[in-house]
Amino acid sequence: MIEMGITLFFTAAILAVLAIICIARLALGPTTADRAVALDTTNTVIAAALVVLGTAFNQIIFIDVAIIYAMLTFVSTLFISKYMEEKG
Amino acid sequence: MSFKITVVFSFLFYLALSAGSGNLGLWSGEELVFALLFAVISAALVSRIFNAVGLKPNKSFLSPKRWVLLIAYVAGPLFVEMAKANLDVAYRVLTGKIKPGIVKIPSGLKTNFGTTLLANSITLTPGTLTVDVDDKKNLYVHWIYVKKKEPDCGDICSNFPDWIRRIAE
Amino acid sequence: MIELAYLSLAIGLIFQTFGVVALHRFPDVYTRLHGATKCTTFGSIFIYLAVIIIGAIQFFEGNTQGMQLSLHTLLVMLLLLLTNPTGAHAIARAAYRSGIKPALAVVDKLKGVRI
Numbered sequence: 097m098i099e100m101g102i103t104l105f106f107t108a109a110i111l112a113v114l115a116i117i118c119i120a121r122l123a124l125g126p127t128t129a130d131r132a133v134a135l136d137t138t139n140t141v142i143a144a145a146l147v148v149l150g151t152a153f154n155q156i157i158f159i160d161v162a163i164i165y166a167m168l169t170f171v172s173t174l175f176i177s178k179y180m181e182e183k184g
Numbered sequence: 185m186s187f188k189i190t191v192v193f194s195f196l197f198y199l200a201l202s203a204g205s206g207n208l209g210l211w212s213g214e215e216l217v218f219a220l221l222f223a224v225i226s227a228a229l230v231s232r233i234f235n236a237v238g239l240k241p242n243k244s245f246l247s248p249k250r251w252v253l254l255i256a257y258v259a260g261p262l263f264v265e266m267a268k269a270n271l272d273v274a275y276r277v278l279t280g281k282i283k284p285g286i287v288k289i290p291s292g293l294k295t296n297f298g299t300t301l302l303a304n305s306i307t308l309t310p311g312t313l314t315v316d317v318d319d320k321k322n323l324y325v326h327w328i329y330v331k332k333k334e335p336d337c338g339d340i341c342s343n344f345p346d347w348i349r350r351i352a353e
Numbered sequence: 354m355i356e357l358a359y360l361s362l363a364i365g366l367i368f369q370t371f372g373v374v375a376l377h378r379f380p381d382v383y384t385r386l387h388g389a390t391k392c393t394t395f396g397s398i399f400i401y402l403a404v405i406i407i408g409a410i411q412f413f414e415g416n417t418q419g420m421q422l423s424l425h426t427l428l429v430m431l432l433l434l435l436t437n438p439t440g441a442h443a444i445a446r447a448a449y450r451s452g453i454k455p456a457l458a459v460v461d462k463l464k465g466v467r468i
Contacts, residue, residue, distance in 0.1 A: 100407070103359065107362055111369065114373045118376060120377075129382040130382055133382060133389055133444055136437075136440055136444065137373065143433070144396070147400065148400060151404050162429050163425065163428055163429050166429060170432075170439070170440055174443050176447075177443040180447040181450045204418070270371070273388055273391050277371050277375045277379075283459055284384055284457055286463045303438075304439065307438040308390075308394065313387055313442075314442050324462060326387075326455065330460055
């Protein structure tokens with residue numbers, strides 16, 4: 097069981113690195129749409145990291161947080177795209 | 185009508201989130217009471233919004249056959265196409281070989297739900313991404329490696345319309 | 354059984370990495386969306402599958418928390434499968450309507466169409 101915990105922490109660490117690479121695109125991206133794509137990807141990666149960490153710590157509540165996080169970031173993506181459309 | 189459906193769905197969602205909490209089957213008695221209470225309250229709020237927006241529930245979705253077909257569709261053909269799509273994107277990421285373009289395909293579906301399902305399926309399948317849809321339900325698809333400039337539905341979405349016609353119409 | 358969980362964790366991580374690399378490798382929004390949406394959705398599904406398998410193993414070892422773990426993760430997976438393509442579609446449409454042209458395009462059927 098201890099080995100499984102180490103594997104899960106390792107996975108979460110790799111996911112955190114991936115999220116940081118996404119944030120680089122968020123800072124670089126030439127247009128607003130590029131930044132929106134980067135934000136969307138970051139959110140997906142972070143939701144996966146939350147679920148993995150919840151398993152590693154054996155805390156179900158982290159996974160509930162991941163559910164709410166996924167829903168709210170979906171709504172925020174829709175709002176950003178609506179804003180981009182209206183702005184033209 | 186939309187009130188009842190929302191009550192049932194929020195009740196089931198609450199039960200799924202609170203499973204394993206007690207000794208009455210899987211749930212404790214208090215959880216069941218609270219589940220019903222919250223389901224009724226949230227449905228009362230949400231159905232007012234649905235009525236204000238003008239959304240009507242589609243009665244044909246109450247038949248369990250469509251739900252079984254939907255699950256079979258997601259687990260069977262869609263999953264296989266998704267696996268292919270990911271290997272394809274991995275190949276393009278590694279080699280950088282792209283020839284993008286936006287093409288128009290007639291979907292031939294009638295209902296809004298069917299078009300939504302087809303657009304989402306196309307987004308998850310190899311090399312294609314739905315960009316826009318017009319009033320006649322023609323889809324505008326961004327294709328990462330254009331093989332034909334005037335494709336029909338068979339070139340992009342293998343046999344999805346047949347499945348979706350059975351699920352949604 | 355636990356090896357299956359490790360295997361799907363590895364597959365998931367590989368595809369997540371491809372998705373993130375695609376963000377930096379492709380030239381414009383639409384091609385980036387291809388990589389980002391498909392690969393991260395598929396990779397996340399495999400990571401969630403691994404967690405579901407771990408939950409099932411815990412449940413069969415007599416730990417009732419395992420079932421809760423599997424059920425909640427299944428809910429996250431369904432939500433992701435429903436919301437991720439829709440979000441990508443919204444971003445693509447907004448990008449086109451705000452005037453970003455697809456780079457290196459050989460054909461553009463949407464140009465000039467008023468929707």
